[in-house]
Amino acid sequence: MISKLDKNVHFHQQALGLRAARHALLASNVANADTPNFKAKDIDFSSVLKEKLASSTSTASLTTTSPMHIGGNKHNSISNNALYRVPLQPSADGNTVDMDLERTQFANNSIKYDAGITFISGQFKSLLSAIQER
Numbered sequence: 001m002i003s004k005l006d007k008n009v010h011f012h013q014q015a016l017g018l019r020a021a022r023h024a025l026l027a028s029n030v031a032n033a034d035t036p037n038f039k040a041k042d043i044d045f046s047s048v049l050k051e052k053l054a055s056s057t058s059t060a061s062l063t064t065t066s067p068m069h070i071g072g073n074k075h076n077s078i079s080n081n082a083l084y085r086v087p088l089q090p091s092a093d094g095n096t097v098d099m100d101l102e103r104t105q106f107a108n109n110s111i112k113y114d115a116g117i118t119f120i121s122g123q124f125k126s127l128l129s130a131i132q133e134r
Helices: 002-031 045-056 099-131
Strands: none
Touching: 002 045, 002 099
16 A cells, blocks of 8 residues: 555656646746847656656665765756757747747646645645544
């Protein structure tokens, strides 16, 4: 039972962390909308999530023999998976940020992040309800 719960929580942890990282990437696009030659970036969420889940379930891990050793990157860094967007309408200054598309992607990502939080919160509430005596 605990392994099922851990697997489910781990999935949501990875998904929500990736959503938060994508949110920062989209915010960077919006912030640089007026920067000449700025290239808008985004990720393919499902493929990056699959990659994160596959890499985190592997049994290979680094062993450190000293507290001075540098640990691996445990955070949801998506900089290696960021792809440049192809602009629908090129601008004269070389900037590829389309504000309508960025707003849409930003709102979509926010809604899915909130839905993930609501879903996992509901799961914990039902688990707590099952544990408590009534």
